[in-house]
Amino acid sequence: MLVLVLGLFSAVNPGNAADRPEAVNLVQNPGLEEGADLPHCFSRSGWGSKGAWAVAAGRGGGRAASVSIAEYVSGDRKLLQTESPDCAPAVTAGTGYEMEIWYQSDVPVTLTAFVHGTSGWSYWGDLQTFPASSGWSAARKQTPVVPPGTTMMSFGLALAGSGTLTTDDYSLRAAAPPQETGPPGPAGVLNPNLSAGSGPLPECFVSAGWGENTVSGSLTDDVPAGSAPGTRAFELVMSNHISGDAKLIPSEAPGCAPSVTGNGPWDLSIDYLSTTASASFTVFVHTPAGWQYWTDLAVLPAAPGWTTAKARLEKVPAGTDRVSFGIALFGTGTLKTTNYALLPAPPDPLPEPVDPGQPELTGSWEVLESELPIRAVHTTLLHDGRLLLIAGSGNDGNLFAAGEFRAVLWDAATGEFTEVPVPYDMFCAGHVTLPDGKVLLAGGTQEYPGAQDGPTTFEGSKQSYYFDPADDSFHRLPDMAGAHWYPSLTKLGSGDVWSAGGLNEKAEGTVLTEMFDYSSMSWLPQAAVPQTWSFWGTYPHMFLLDDGTMFYTGGHTFGSGLPGTGASIYNWQTARMWDVPGLRQKDLRDQAGSVFIGPVQDQRLMIVGGGNTETNEPAISLVDIVDLNSPTPSYSPGPDLPGPGKAYVNLVNLPDRTVLASNGARHNRASDVLTAALYDPADNQWQSVPADPVARNYHSTAILLPDGRVAVLGSNPLDNSFEFRISVYSPPYMAADRPRILEAPKRAGYGESFTVQVDGEATAASLMSPMSATHQTDTNARLIDLPISGTGNTYTVQVPENRNLVPPGPYMFTVLDGAGVPSTARWVWIS
Numbered sequence: 001m002l003v004l005v006l007g008l009f010s011a012v013n014p015g016n017a018a019d020r021p022e023a024v025n026l027v028q029n030p031g032l033e034e035g036a037d038l039p040h041c042f043s044r045s046g047w048g049s050k051g052a053w054a055v056a057a058g059r060g061g062g063r064a065a066s067v068s069i070a071e072y073v074s075g076d077r078k079l080l081q082t083e084s085p086d087c088a089p090a091v092t093a094g095t096g097y098e099m100e101i102w103y104q105s106d107v108p109v110t111l112t113a114f115v116h117g118t119s120g121w122s123y124w125g126d127l128q129t130f131p132a133s134s135g136w137s138a139a140r141k142q143t144p145v146v147p148p149g150t151t152m153m154s155f156g157l158a159l160a161g162s163g164t165l166t167t168d169d170y171s172l173r174a175a176a177p178p179q180e181t182g183p184p185g186p187a188g189v190l191n192p193n194l195s196a197g198s199g200p201l202p203e204c205f206v207s208a209g210w211g212e213n214t215v216s217g218s219l220t221d222d223v224p225a226g227s228a229p230g231t232r233a234f235e236l237v238m239s240n241h242i243s244g245d246a247k248l249i250p251s252e253a254p255g256c257a258p259s260v261t262g263n264g265p266w267d268l269s270i271d272y273l274s275t276t277a278s279a280s281f282t283v284f285v286h287t288p289a290g291w292q293y294w295t296d297l298a299v300l301p302a303a304p305g306w307t308t309a310k311a312r313l314e315k316v317p318a319g320t321d322r323v324s325f326g327i328a329l330f331g332t333g334t335l336k337t338t339n340y341a342l343l344p345a346p347p348d349p350l351p352e353p354v355d356p357g358q359p360e361l362t363g364s365w366e367v368l369e370s371e372l373p374i375r376a377v378h379t380t381l382l383h384d385g386r387l388l389l390i391a392g393s394g395n396d397g398n399l400f401a402a403g404e405f406r407a408v409l410w411d412a413a414t415g416e417f418t419e420v421p422v423p424y425d426m427f428c429a430g431h432v433t434l435p436d437g438k439v440l441l442a443g444g445t446q447e448y449p450g451a452q453d454g455p456t457t458f459e460g461s462k463q464s465y466y467f468d469p470a471d472d473s474f475h476r477l478p479d480m481a482g483a484h485w486y487p488s489l490t491k492l493g494s495g496d497v498w499s500a501g502g503l504n505e506k507a508e509g510t511v512l513t514e515m516f517d518y519s520s521m522s523w524l525p526q527a528a529v530p531q532t533w534s535f536w537g538t539y540p541h542m543f544l545l546d547d548g549t550m551f552y553t554g555g556h557t558f559g560s561g562l563p564g565t566g567a568s569i570y571n572w573q574t575a576r577m578w579d580v581p582g583l584r585q586k587d588l589r590d591q592a593g594s595v596f597i598g599p600v601q602d603q604r605l606m607i608v609g610g611g612n613t614e615t616n617e618p619a620i621s622l623v624d625i626v627d628l629n630s631p632t633p634s635y636s637p638g639p640d641l642p643g644p645g646k647a648y649v650n651l652v653n654l655p656d657r658t659v660l661a662s663n664g665a666r667h668n669r670a671s672d673v674l675t676a677a678l679y680d681p682a683d684n685q686w687q688s689v690p691a692d693p694v695a696r697n698y699h700s701t702a703i704l705l706p707d708g709r710v711a712v713l714g715s716n717p718l719d720n721s722f723e724f725r726i727s728v729y730s731p732p733y734m735a736a737d738r739p740r741i742l743e744a745p746k747r748a749g750y751g752e753s754f755t756v757q758v759d760g761e762a763t764a765a766s767l768m769s770p771m772s773a774t775h776q777t778d779t780n781a782r783l784i785d786l787p788i789s790g791t792g793n794t795y796t797v798q799v800p801e802n803r804n805l806v807p808p809g810p811y812m813f814t815v816l817d818g819a820g821v822p823s824t825a826r827w828v829w830i831s
Contacts, residue, residue, distance in 0.1 A: 005578075023098075025172035026089035027081060027444040030170045031575055033062050037687060038141065039079075039085035041442065042228065048075015049161065053555040057168045059102050059136050064168035065507055067159055068755070076160040078112065078165055082314040083121050086150040089172045091115075094145050096175040099155055101139045106131050111139050116152035119410040124449030142175050144252035145165055147290030184473035185455075188342045189250060189260050194219065195230035198420035201248075202232065204256035208326075211244010215329075220459045223338055224271045226307035233273075233338040243333045247282065249326035252291055258342045266313045268297070268325055273338040278331025281311045283614070286322040295718075298668065300327065301560065312345055314718070325791045336707040348644040348666060354688050360413075360735040362689040363678075370415040371724040376408045376714050377427060379701040380772040383437040383810035383827055386411050387703060387711070390419075390441075395716055397448045400425060408473060412705055412728075423447040423474055426461050430487040430502075430539075431772050435495040435518060435808035435831060437466040440472075440501060442516070443484030447507075455509035460485030464516075464523065466782045481526040486538035490779045492802030493548060494518070501556075509535040513572070530575035530707040537562060542570070545628055546603060548804050549693030553607045553626075554583045557775045561586035561691045567626070567635065580626060582587040582635030587622050588612050591698075591776050593651035597659055598681040599760075599766070599803055603628040606679070607640060608661055611647035613668040621645035638831045642688045643675035648776055650702035652710050653783045653805075655732050655768060655814040655822035657681065660689075660710055665697035672697055678731070692727045701773045706812055706825040708734060724808040728736070739815055739823045742793070747829040756815070757793050763818045764788060767811035767828065780807070788815070799830060806830050 032039040037055060042065070043051055049072045052761075056066040067077045081088050083792075092095060103109060108131055113124045130139045141155060146153070153172065159165040185250045188206040197203035200218065207217050215238045223231045234248045268281070281297040297311035310329060310770075318324065323342070329335040354362060358706035375394030380386055390407040393400035405422035429444035432665065447459035460483035465474045483505035490498045497516035504510040515529045516522070536542070541555035554567040562568075565579040566586025583589070592610030596602075604627050611619030646664030654660055662676040672695035677686040692712055699716035700723070709730050713724035739760030748754050756762075765786040771778050784806050786797045795815070800806055812825035 027170045042080045044076035044729045045080045048173045051071050051077035059168045064166050066166040066454040072162040076158040078156040078158040080156040088154050091153045092449045093148045093150045096145050096177045097143045098173045099141045100171045102169045103167045107161040107164040109157045113155040113291045115150045117149040121353045189340045192340045193231040206251045207457050209246035212242040214240040215246040236335045245328040245330040247326040247328040249324045257324045264315045265345040269310045269341045273336040274303050274335030282328045282719040284324045285320045287319040312667045356690045366728050368726045375722045377699045378774040381770040392425040400448050430489040432489040441465050443487045447504040458485050459507050460503045478522045490542050495808045501540045528643050532575045539775045554589050555592040555594040566627050577786040591647040593649035595651040596782050609649045614669045619645040619647040619666050644673050644679050648697040652702050670697045703771045733821045736821045739817045741826045753798045760794050761817040762815040764816040768812040
């Protein structure tokens with residue numbers, strides 16, 4: 001059970017009691033005078049280490065209750081009001097209460113409370129920790145408002161350590177209405193810059209946290225430049241962290257936590273400074289059932305200087321009327337926060353209107369009747385036209401724990417799915433088609449989060465297999481040199497495969513570069529592979545160039561871009577890298593789309609859109625294009641993607657040499673953007689086309705089929721549901737009269753010419769690699785121009801000599817007529 005733990009450091013100021021009559025003390029036998037050894041209407045409670053109870057001298061000469069723990073191991077001991085209607089204080093839902101207990105103690109003690117509602121008694125929370133005191137001290141605390149349905153309350157001080165605690169004079173009184181703190185700030189948060197309040201906590205804010213750690217908090221005048229006069233920040237310092245977190249959040253007291261109406265979305269922001277990346281943007285909500293933890297919106301990077309953390313809250317549970325939010329520190333370090341803001345999110349810009357009734361101009365979509373039987377995250381087109389769909393555990397921790405890993409083969413022509421046994425968790429592996437048509441898979445998931453200290457860490461796997469379409473089975477290969485979760489695999493002109501990126505077996509970013517030797521079907525040892533000792537990120541977008549070097553576009557999965565310009569040329573043979581300038585918004589290229597545009601011989605690549613799943617800023621619509629044939633390559637701005645910005649952009653090279661951009665979302669696995677567009681490299685323009693009828697974001701894939709259509713599958717939004725419907729896009733050329741390849745060879749060599757028979761005109765010819773995509777990444781996707789000559793029905797086509805342009809393997813061969821309409825593809829093997 002997730003519990004909101006309030007007021008670790010200080011109580012909320014209850015106001016000036018002299019200005020109002022004293023409320024009735026609701027505690028029976030508050031001075032513990034009645035009863036024998038055990039005071040009447042009180043019970044001894046606790047768990048773990050045993051305690052020794054005794055009667056002690058009271059604060060005013062009467063008696064008190066004492067408990068001692070000699071050898072503390074775990075748990076606590078406390079004296080509480082007996083949980084019965086005759087003894088437990090009766091309380092009113094929606095009202096706050098002032099608690100007071102006088103105490104002496106050798107060690108710090110915690111004020112804790114329980115409430116009775118429609119489902120019986122339940123733990124409410126630890127309200128505040130108080131220091132050790134050799135003399136009588138008062139532990140005072142004003143509670144949040146009592147949850148709906150609550151009728152009784154029980155409370156006490158808990159001893160959780162070796163020592164002695166003595167208590168006396170319990171009281172619980174209805175609190176006065178909260179003092180006015182002024183009108184809400186423009187951000188919808190009362191006292192957003194923490195300027196009001198004379199105590200250790202700013203007015204309308206409480207400190208909160210849980211777990212085993214040492215934490216202190218205080219107000220400071222160290223604030224962001226340009227803040228309003230009087231602005232203060234709250235500093236949290238955490239040490240000895242074993243578990244849990246600490247945070248400053250708007251108080252649950254009436255009138256303090258921001259009110260919300262409707263279902264959202266809302267934009268939240270907090271200025272923060274942090275010495276650690278162990279911090280997350282966290283949200284609590286109030287519903288008729290009371291306050292509850294809702295979600296963590298983003299994990300935040302360390303920020304040595306003041307930075308604004310932004311997040312979008314897409315929706316809240318039904319019945320939510322208030323929210324509270326903050327930055328949670330869950331590791332050793334220092335965190336400062338101020339300038340809290342919550343505003344209704346502005347509407348996203350509307351996409352251009354598209355006439356869906358003109359398929360010959362804009363194409364058309366169809367949602368198939370058959371649905372996916374698994375959470376398809378990895379999609380590969382096989383050389384026999386079937387698609388290999390792999391889920392592994394499919395981002396489902398329960399399936400991982402049960403060892404249920406799945407994959408299927410899908411025949412798009414018949415709609416038939418065939419189950420394939422999966423030997424390990426291939427979720428978040430890398431994959432590529434080998435020269436012989438087998439599919440190499442490497443890395444994946446060794447462990448889900450939970451065993452590690454942190455909310456978003458997975459452990460990578462070293463395992464490697466190949467899938468053979470000849471027997472529809474996975475076959476074990478030697479392990480990689482190191483573990484990788486989210487690696488990229490790029491095929492070289494030799495047929496070998498370069499790989500890097502992802503998280504290792506320690507759930508840390510790996511700097512290890514790997515090489516798969518196709519001739520031996522094994523991974524080379526680390527010493528045999530040139531190493532940069534640089535972290536390339538997760539699923540880095542790394543493309544093979546015509547000179548054998550590689551280009552990192554700046555696209556990746558999760559978080560910010562790499563240091564420097566964010567893009568680079570990389571000589572894997574010498575392990576040298578050179579920055580390529582010009583990439584705009586390099587830290588908003590998380591789950592962007594990257595692709596060669598036009599024939600690969602042009603050496604032009606495009607990166608489209610992207611966001612940042614850690615900062616959760618709105619995604620962008622920027623398009624940047626680089627010409628790597630230039631003596632000094634540099635990104636230049638291209639035409640913006642039509643409509644709102646988006647990440648999770650699926651880019652697909654089409655056989656008519658345009659590029660389809662479909663699907664995506666404005667925020668981390670949320671705010672889907674239903675737009676699509678075609679990019680024509682010849683005129684450097686986008687044409688808006690109808691959108692996929694199904695909203696898709698994270699873990700969606702788009703794959704070109706041999707007939708020229710595009711299959712789009714999957715989506716795994718923030719609630720971790722999954723989209724099982726399949727959409728198919730028919731580009732405009734599907735509505736035209738298309739040339740037909742009547743005869744073509746099954747194999748061709750480098751530099752060789754071959755003859756094809758065509759029904760219709762053929763003015764251009766191409767080879768297209770079968771796609772193998774995941775996480776908006778297919779670093780091996782390319783269209784290769786083939787010189788063509790001839791008339792009538794017979795044409796001669798030539799394969800380039802450069803293996804770096806056409807790495808060995810199966811390709812889809814198409815021809816185009818004079819109007820640019822492509823044929824259905826024939827499979828041709830290049831070796």
